[in-house]
Structures are given as structure tokens and as C-alpha cells.
Amino acid sequence: MMARLLEMKNITKLFGAVKAVDNVSLSLEPGEVMSLCGENGSGKSTLMKVLCGLYPTGSYQGHIFFAGEELRATTIRDTERKGIVIIHQELALVRQMTVMENIFLGGELTQRGVLDADTMTLRCQTLLEQVRLDVSPETRVGELGLGQQQLVEIARALNKQVRLLILDEPTASLTEQETRVLLDIIRNLRNHGIACVYISHKLNEVKEISDTICVIRDGQHIGTRRADAMSEDDIITMMVGRELTSLYPVEPHPVGEEILRVENLTAWHPVNRTIKRVDNLSFNLRRGEILGIAGLVGAGRTETVQCLFGVWPGRWEGQVYVNGEAVRITDCQHAIAQGIAMVPEDRKKDGIVPVMGVGKNITLAALGQFSSAFSVVDEAREQQAIGEAMARLKVKTASPELAIGHLSGGNQQKAVLAKCLLLNPRILILDEPTRGIDIGAKYEIYKLINQLAQQGIAIIVISSELPEVLGLSDRVLVMHQGQLKADLINRDLTQEKIMEAALRSEHYA
Known part of the structure; x- marks a missing residue:
């Protein structure tokens, strides 16, 4: 032996x-x-x-x-x-x-x-x-x-x-x-x-x-x-400790009128300004719709949503309409004011303050909800909101005061999602929402995504895992090298069809 x-x-x-x-x-x-x-x-x-x-x-x-x-x-x-x-x-x-x-x-x-x-x-x-x-x-x-x-x-x-x-x-x-x-x-x-x-x-x-x-x-x-x-x-x-009959919950959610329209979005590399990371992209999103964005690495998926949330570090141009009205988004505060919230791809870099407590991370973007006219935070209301958010997302921590950097990656991600939901968004962008998250927690997040869609929240999901895109989405945008290659209804859609669309030279729907 x-x-x-x-x-x-x-x-x-x-x-x-x-x-x-x-x-x-x-x-x-x-x-x-x-x-x-x-x-x-x-x-x-x-x-x-x-x-x-x-x-x-x-x-x-x-x-x-x-x-x-x-x-x-x-x-x-x-x-x-x-x-x-x-x-x-x-x-x-x-x-x-x-x-x-x-x-x-x-x-x-x-x-x-x-x-x-x-x-x-x-x-x-x-x-x-x-x-x-x-x-x-x-x-x-x-x-x-x-x-x-x-x-x-x-x-x-x-x-x-x-x-x-x-x-x-x-x-x-x-x-x-x-x-x-x-x-x-x-x-x-x-x-x-x-x-x-x-x-x-x-x-x-x-x-x-x-x-x-x-x-x-x-x-x-x-x-x-x-x-x-x-x-x-x-x-x-x-x-x-239990069987999961289906990883992707099938919960019908009505899709309403258009809430977001993007026209001719083009974004340039922040350093090499001759390179287009997003090239003349147009699409729309409706209330209660789950819109998946698929594509290979470098397709321009993250750059697209960073522009919509006002955090793309380079130059970009195009027209963005929310509820039919043209809006100008230059930073994340403008995006939040329009009812847009985003869970970023890199939670450690962009989603959390590692040395700050879990609870304070959750309320950080929504402190105005707990502040008086004199900018004094009502800590009792804030703690109540923290408790409710942590219970809803099942964030596991010894204490809300524990530095969020000590939590597992999945619990950090759930805290970031809780922070976004506290903003009561009308449009929720999820960039790789289940990266580094276990099967049980994925299932809970998938259920939550469906519940939010049932409430009329419009959701954009970016994922490198094609089964996740197919399991969640009502419609899938396929991008390749910054361009939109296909806009596909998720009916009898397969991974092979998505990859074929990404690698075709022409656009098709």
C-alpha cells in the first residue's frame, strides 16, 4: 500500500x-x-x-x-x-x-x-x-x-x-x-x-x-x-442533504412592454482608442424579461453592461432609452437614478469593500434610504434592512459586523446581490452571477431571478456557462468581437446553435 x-x-x-x-x-x-x-x-x-x-x-x-x-x-x-x-x-x-x-x-x-x-x-x-x-x-x-x-x-x-x-x-x-x-x-x-x-x-x-x-x-x-x-x-x-429535481426552476413570468432600448452602442478600449470593444450594438429589453448575453471571451458582453451602468473606463457613445425617454448615463449614480443596478463580474475588485462588515456592504449603495435630512443614518432601520436582506439571500456569516472579506466567495456574491436589490431596481444586470457558487446556492439564486422577473423587473444575465444562459433566459443575444451576431428566442435553442451564431460572419435572428 x-x-x-x-x-x-x-x-x-x-x-x-x-x-x-x-x-x-x-x-x-x-x-x-x-x-x-x-x-x-x-x-x-x-x-x-x-x-x-x-x-x-x-x-x-x-x-x-x-x-x-x-x-x-x-x-x-x-x-x-x-x-x-x-x-x-x-x-x-x-x-x-x-x-x-x-x-x-x-x-x-x-x-x-x-x-x-x-x-x-x-x-x-x-x-x-x-x-x-x-x-x-x-x-x-x-x-x-x-x-x-x-x-x-x-x-x-x-x-x-x-x-x-x-x-x-x-x-x-x-x-x-x-x-x-x-x-x-x-x-x-x-x-x-x-x-x-x-x-x-x-x-x-x-x-x-x-x-x-x-x-x-x-x-x-x-x-x-x-x-x-x-x-x-x-x-x-x-x-x-436533499435531491434537486431540476437545477433551473421553470416559473412562468409575464413579459411586458419595453423598458430599455439601446441604439448604436460603441465603446473603445480605454488605452488603445483605435480598438472597438463594442461595435454598433443595438437591442431592447422588456419588463419581466430575462435576457441572456452569450459569447466567447472578448465578445464585448461585460463592456456593454459597464457602459449601461456608467462604469466603463473608456470612451463610448450611443443612445440609451429608459421607458421611452433618452437618458445620459455617465456614472453609476446616474444609472441607479434610472433604476439600473448591477452585480459586477469581479466582485472582489468592483463589488465589495473587503475590510467593511457584511451588513455595511449591503447598505452602502442605499444609505439615503436610512438617512434623515441632516444625513444622520437611522441605524435601527438600517440593521432591520440588513437582517431582512441577509435572510432573503441566505447569507451565511457569524455576524453582520464580520468583514465581508472573510466570507466564502459565494456568500460575498449573495451579499452583493442583496445590495443591488436594496436599490429596488427596475433593470437588474447580473454579470457572471453564479461564478464560484455551489449547486445549492445556484438553485436559490435561479429561483430568485425568476421571482424578480415575476415582479416585473427586467434582467440581463451574462454567463460564460451556456447551460446557465439557456436555463434562465427568455431571449439570448449572441455577441462576437464586439458585434451582435444573433438575437434568438429561447425556444428549442441549443448550445450548438449559440456557438454557430457566434462564429458566423453575418448577423441573423
């Missing part, structure tokens, strides 16, 4: 009186790929932070053994020296630094006290080839898309002498092609005896890449089984 690489025994981690992890044990062999599954807030990320030294020895109960020795870590550097490397769900790159500087950050190569830039450049190029990322080592990370930044994170992990690689939602920002590259990288690592803990809510990936699947619910270990002995339904049932 192969010697175990990792053993975590009876791990318990408390935050105040709340048990985030409750007496969990798991083990891993060299070259084994284990997927760690569970709803947001189930304790997955907390357990991995214990393993990586982010929660040091002494701050939790239980014991960890790695490569036959008890692991006692005070910082993440201690575990990295042992060969344990984690790539977090939220990107941890320095946007102002180059790709090479990020990859070697904290581990720069020197000769006689001087940076060895040539050796680092060559090594960086090799790593970028391994993750199939075709960019220069001198490219600043801030100039890369989210998917490319994720691949830089992976290259940085590969630069370390890794024996156990932990990936927390690694494909949340990746295209299908980039995901295939990542899965190939994991297979290659497995063939070289490197173990991997893979945290993902994409169950098709979990089934494809895993040797074993470990499920955690409410901080407790529910079970670990061979991946080939489990179906996706089995995983879901273990995760949520």
Missing part, C-alpha cells in the same frame, strides 16, 4: 462560537486528485487555510501529518517550504507588476546579491508555455483578462517545488479551452506523483479529473468515495 502523503485528523476550527470546521479527517496519497465539494460556507476553504498555515498551528484543534511528519506551521511560507501550495479562489496578483515579477514574487533569483533577470525570464517563458499562455513575461498583470490572470497564478504555483497543489475554484474565470489546459496540467502533475486538492462547483470537471471526492456539509465530513462510483446527482444529494 502506498504511503500517505497527507493526513488531517479531527480538525476543528472555531470563529467565536461558530464551528466552521467540525472534527474533519481526510487523507491523500501521492499523485491522488481529490475533489473537495460542499456548499458555500460548508468549511472547504477554511479547512484548506488550516492546511496551508493561513490559520497557524494552535488556532485550531487536531493534527496534520505531511510526508510522515507532523506539520506545525506559523505562516504560509512554512507550508510552501514543505511543498504545499494553494491557489485561492480570489486572485492574489499584483496588477501593477509584470507577469514575471508576480511569478517570482518572494522567491526572486539572484547572483551575488543582484537580480538574475535573464534566468528568471527564461524560467518564466518555460512556465508560460506549460500553461499555454501566450503573453510576454514583461506584460503587466493588470492588462490581462481574468482567465489569463488565473493561468499566471497557476504558473506561479508550478514555479515552486510543489508536492501538494490546492486549487480553490480554479476555472471560475477560465474559458472552456483554458479549462482543458488546466485539467491537462493536473493530469501531468498526477503522473509525476504530485497530489492535488481540487475545489470546484463544476461537477462535470469534478467527475472528469478526480480519483476521490470528499463532501463537507455545515463543517462536517459527510463522506469520501471513489469518483467513478458517484454520479453528479449523488454529489449534489450529499452536498445539500
